[in-house]
Amino acid sequence: MRKREEPHTRCSECPIREMALFEPVDQEQLDWTQRARSAQLVIPARRHLYREGEVSNEAYTLFDGWVILYRSLPNGKAQIMRFALPGDFLALHPDHDGPRTHSAQAVTQSTVCVFPRGELVEMLHTHPKITMRLNWIHTRDMTTCQEHLLGIGRKSAEERIAFLLMELFQRMRLRGKADGNRIAFPITQEHIADAVGLTVVHTNRIMRQLRDAQLIDCSRQSLTILNEKGLAELGNFRLDMVEMRHLI
Amino acid sequence: MRKREEPHTRCSECPIREMALFEPVDQEQLDWTQRARSAQLVIPARRHLYREGEVSNEAYTLFDGWVILYRSLPNGKAQIMRFALPGDFLALHPDHDGPRTHSAQAVTQSTVCVFPRGELVEMLHTHPKITMRLNWIHTRDMTTCQEHLLGIGRKSAEERIAFLLMELFQRMRLRGKADGNRIAFPITQEHIADAVGLTVVHTNRIMRQLRDAQLIDCSRQSLTILNEKGLAELGNFRLDMVEMRHLI
DNA sequence: CGGGTATTTGACGACTGTCAACGCCAGTGG
DNA sequence: CCACTGGCGTTGACAGTCGTCAAATACCCG
Known part of the structure; x- marks a missing residue:
C-alpha cells in the first residue's frame, strides 16, 4: 500500500x-x-x-x-x-x-x-x-x-461500505462541497477496503452490487448518490442525525 | 444478549x-x-x-x-x-x-x-x-x-482474542489486581465475542486453541497467562508499551 | 436436586480472502 | 501519433475463515 x-x-x-x-x-x-x-x-x-x-x-x-x-x-x-x-x-x-x-x-x-x-x-x-x-x-x-468500530465488528461488507459512502457524502455536503447528490471522490477502492476492513477485490464486488442496485454511481473521481434513502437504510446510517454528528 | x-x-x-x-x-x-x-x-x-x-x-x-x-x-x-x-x-x-x-x-x-x-x-x-x-x-x-479498530479490521480471530486477553491482563496488573500471572476474569465468552467482533461459537473454538497451545488457562472466573511472551506475540501486543498505554 | 446460563462440539454453508489474469486509462517518451 | 508503462478497476476460480443451527455437557445458585 x-x-x-x-x-x-x-x-x-x-x-x-x-x-x-x-x-x-x-x-x-x-x-x-x-x-x-x-x-x-x-x-x-x-x-x-x-x-x-x-x-x-x-x-x-x-x-x-x-x-x-x-x-x-x-x-x-x-x-x-x-x-x-x-x-x-x-x-x-x-x-x-x-x-x-x-x-x-x-x-x-x-x-x-x-x-x-x-x-x-x-x-x-x-x-x-x-x-x-x-x-x-x-x-x-x-x-x-x-x-466505525461497531460497523467493522458487526456489519456485513455491504452495510459497511454503504455506511462509509454515506458518511463521506454527508460530510462533504455539510462543508458545501457537494454538487447536488454528487461529490468529488479522490480515493481508490483500496482506500475504501482499508477503511472498512475488507480486501480490495471484495470491496470491488460490493461496489459493483451497489452500482447494479442503482444506489450509487462511482467513477472518474466522483461519487453520485442515486438513492440516498436506500443507501442510508442499507448501511444503517441515521440520516436524521447527520447535523449533530458531523457538525463542523 | x-x-x-x-x-x-x-x-x-x-x-x-x-x-x-x-x-x-x-x-x-x-x-x-x-x-x-x-x-x-x-x-x-x-x-x-x-x-x-x-x-x-x-x-x-x-x-x-x-x-x-x-x-x-x-x-x-x-x-x-x-x-x-x-x-x-x-x-x-x-x-x-x-x-x-x-x-x-x-x-x-x-x-x-x-x-x-x-x-x-x-x-x-x-x-x-x-x-x-x-x-x-x-x-x-x-x-x-x-x-481496537485496527485489530477488528485487520487481525485474525486468534490475534484479536490474544490481544484482548493480554490487554485485560496488563490493565489489571497495572492496577495491582493481578495475582502473579492470574487475574479475576468475570466476563463470559459472549462478552469476548462482542468485543472482538466474532460469534460466541467461534470465540469458543479459538479459546480452546489458545488453551491447547498452553498459552492461557481460562476457567472458574479467572484467567491465567501461561506464556506471556507467546500470547503477546500472537496478538501483536507490544509488551514494551504497556506502561505508557494503560497508565492510570 | 432442578432450572437457567455458559461452554463445547459437530455438521454445514456462506461470506470473504487469495491468486491470477485481463482491461482500461492517463501519462510518458520515442 | 503510437507504443509503453504503471496504477487502478474488474472478473473468475477456488480456498478458508468464520457464521449458523442444533444439541449435548458442564456449571452455578436457589
Whole structure:
C-alpha cells in the first residue's frame, strides 16, 4: 500500500483563510487562532504528513484536500481510522508529546495549517471557550471512531461500505462541497477496503452490487448518490442525525 | 444478549476512597474532586448504568467491578467498545449534553462515583491541570479505540482474542489486581465475542486453541497467562508499551 | 436436586480472502 | 501519433475463515 512520495512545500506567508473549524467561536478566539498559526504547508498527493512512531509537536488544520489517518500492522496490513476532509483537525492532542500513534498521508494535494503544540497548551490555559471546543471535538471524534468500530465488528461488507459512502457524502455536503447528490471522490477502492476492513477485490464486488442496485454511481473521481434513502437504510446510517454528528 | 437486571442502590454518604485516577495531581485538585463528588452508586451485576439514547448529565468513576461499554445495531448485534475496569472513567464528556451514544452495563456488582456534568464544566474553567488531565485521558482512550479498530479490521480471530486477553491482563496488573500471572476474569465468552467482533461459537473454538497451545488457562472466573511472551506475540501486543498505554 | 446460563462440539454453508489474469486509462517518451 | 508503462478497476476460480443451527455437557445458585 501507498507508493511514491514527494517533499512538502512550506510557505509561511500564505494568505490566511477563514477558520470555519473554530466556529462557533467569538472574534477574540478567532484572532488568537490566527496568531498561533505558524505556517501553511502544501503537501503533494501520496506524501506523508507524519508517520506512526515519529515524535513531533505539531498539530494541523486541514484546509484543502483529503488526508487518510491510518495504522498498520507488522505484516503490512493497514487500517484507515479516518478520512480527514477540509476543515478537520489532525493530531489534536495538546498534552501528548510521545510518538505519533498513527500515520497521516495526503490522498490529493493538500494544504494544512500548522500549530505548534506548545501554543495549543497555552491556549487551553487562557481561552476556556476553545478548551470546551476542543473537548467537543474529541467527544465527536470518539463517537465517530466507536461507530466505525461497531460497523467493522458487526456489519456485513455491504452495510459497511454503504455506511462509509454515506458518511463521506454527508460530510462533504455539510462543508458545501457537494454538487447536488454528487461529490468529488479522490480515493481508490483500496482506500475504501482499508477503511472498512475488507480486501480490495471484495470491496470491488460490493461496489459493483451497489452500482447494479442503482444506489450509487462511482467513477472518474466522483461519487453520485442515486438513492440516498436506500443507501442510508442499507448501511444503517441515521440520516436524521447527520447535523449533530458531523457538525463542523 | 444481556438479560435480567435489578435496580441500583444510591448511598450518598459512603466513605470516600482515594481517587487514584486523578493522579498525578496536586492536593488542591484532589480536594476539589472529592467535593464535586455527589454520590456513590452500587450497581448489581447485569444492571445498566445508562443506555444508548438516554439523556443525562452524569459522569462516573468506576471504583470497583467490571463494566462494559457497548453499542448495538437494530438487528440486535452488539459491539463492546471497552471494558471499564476499576479506576476508569465513564461518560467523561464535559461538554456533551445530547443523548448517550453507547450503553454501560455492569458485568459484576460495581461501585461508581457520580459527577454531575455541570461540575465538570466548572472544573475545566478553574482547574487547568485537571483540564490537561482530561485531555490526556481522551487522547489515551482515542488511541486505545483506534488500536481496537485496527485489530477488528485487520487481525485474525486468534490475534484479536490474544490481544484482548493480554490487554485485560496488563490493565489489571497495572492496577495491582493481578495475582502473579492470574487475574479475576468475570466476563463470559459472549462478552469476548462482542468485543472482538466474532460469534460466541467461534470465540469458543479459538479459546480452546489458545488453551491447547498452553498459552492461557481460562476457567472458574479467572484467567491465567501461561506464556506471556507467546500470547503477546500472537496478538501483536507490544509488551514494551504497556506502561505508557494503560497508565492510570 | 432442578432450572437457567455458559461452554463445547459437530455438521454445514456462506461470506470473504487469495491468486491470477485481463482491461482500461492517463501519462510518458520515442 | 503510437507504443509503453504503471496504477487502478474488474472478473473468475477456488480456498478458508468464520457464521449458523442444533444439541449435548458442564456449571452455578436457589
